[in-house]
Amino acid sequence: MKAKLNYLVHRLRESFWFLPALMTIAAAALSVLMLRLDRELHLSITGLLPWSHGLGFVNARLIMSTIAGSIITVASLVFSMTLVALTLASGQLGPRLLSLFMRDRMTQLVLGTFVATFVFSLLVLSGLGDPSDPGEVPPRASIFVALVLTLVSFGLLIAFIHHLATSLHADNVVARMASALTQQIEKLSGAAARSGETGSQLDNPWVDGQVVESAQGGYLQTIDVDALVALAEAQDTEIKLLYRAGNFVCSGEAIALVRDGCDALEPVASGVRSAIVFGPKRTHAEDPEFAFQAIVEIALRALSPGINDPYTALTCIDWLAEALTRVLNGSLPDCVHRDEQGRARLRAVPLSVDGFFNTAFNEIRQSARGNVAVLIRLAETLARLANIAGSAEQKEAIQRHADMLARACERSVEEALDKQDVQDRFDDIKAALAT
Helix, strand or coil, rough: CCHHHHHHHHHHHHHHCCCHHHHHHHHHHHHHHHHHHHHCCCHHHHHHCHHHCCCHHHHCCCCHHHHHHHHHHHHHHHHHHHHHHHHHHHHHCCCCCHHHHCCCCHHHHHHHHHHHHHHHHHHHHHHCCCCCCCCCCCCCCHHHHHHHHHHHHHHHHHHHHHHHHHHHHHHHHHHHHHHHHHHHHHHHHHHHHHHCCCCCCCCCCCCCCCCECCCCEEEEEEECHHHHHHHHHHCCEEEEEEECCCCCCCCCEEEECCCCCCCCCCCCCCHHCCEEEEEEECCCCCCHHHHHHHHHHHHHHHHHCCCCHHHEEEEEEHHHHHHHHHHHHCCCCCCCCECCCCCEEECCCCHHHHHHHHHHHHHHHHCCCCHHHHHHHHHHHHHHHHHCCCCCHHHHHHHHHHHHHHHHHHHCCCCHHHHHHHHHHHHCCCCCCCH
């Protein structure tokens, strides 16, 4: 339950509407507070605002209506133009650019400020009293707050235009995706360090068991590990998952196995289904390979004949090397989850170094045939990673991809000097792996 709640909180924090909605609610509450202060403490507040002594109801209504109208007009125009720019940029960098833009805090802050200013001005305008009532006074402090919010909104608008111009640059987009990826890898390494175990520690392995079928189809987005461990402990059994976050599962397909000997299969199956969340798309919450694929997608588009931008592909390879460096220097979490007595209760599908290398390099290598610059950069990256590889698993993954890259270069590189450059990199890989 805790894992699912954390997942929902994560999705809520990353949703585009969450921060603007909070700011709008705060603006509505502020308008009620300011109108009340204006009515009850207007003498002392007016003394703090000498410029508003001659402000009457007519001018107050005109100012607030002007602010509300101009704010919503400018916001609509700017964000419409922004979506046009994003649509054009996503054709080059991929549709995931839109989701990256929607998660951007600066974008959410600017939109929230504009909407909050509009709501505040509209509510203050609707709360203006009757001018014929001698007990009513113009809400001078509320108007002052509205003017401040307007100035802040237009200041943020200028900053947003600069932010948008820089954030749509391909190098900055790749760097932001790589930053999120490295943070995710560090979380995996931290979890592995806390557990003190690795994915290879599998005691009493078993293959067959009672099948648990999925009640729905879609991408597996999150797994409540704590709930599954508690479920298996309560039924004194063991559960083996057949998929991990990021995999697509069809309805009616086997998603888990329950160790033979469990007498209450139906309650366990129901608990397994409720602990797994499916959705229409992959997310990066528990799926680090998805973040790798987001960078790979930009590289593939850059290598396509329609775009033909090898420099962006080189940038993607460099940041993939940074992420893989974190993988090689860290450790992957244990796929066996145990109860407090140390008994294995849940076996998940493990992450592997080879899987990360496949996701990072396979499609780029396949699309880079004939592009000598990209092939050389791939070889340089493998040589760099070979220098820090420590375990046999890591060296085997690098050697396998070096062999595939060598065969691709042999088939697609024709110039003798280019072949020599590539061969020099492979010699570096061989020397590093032999150390």
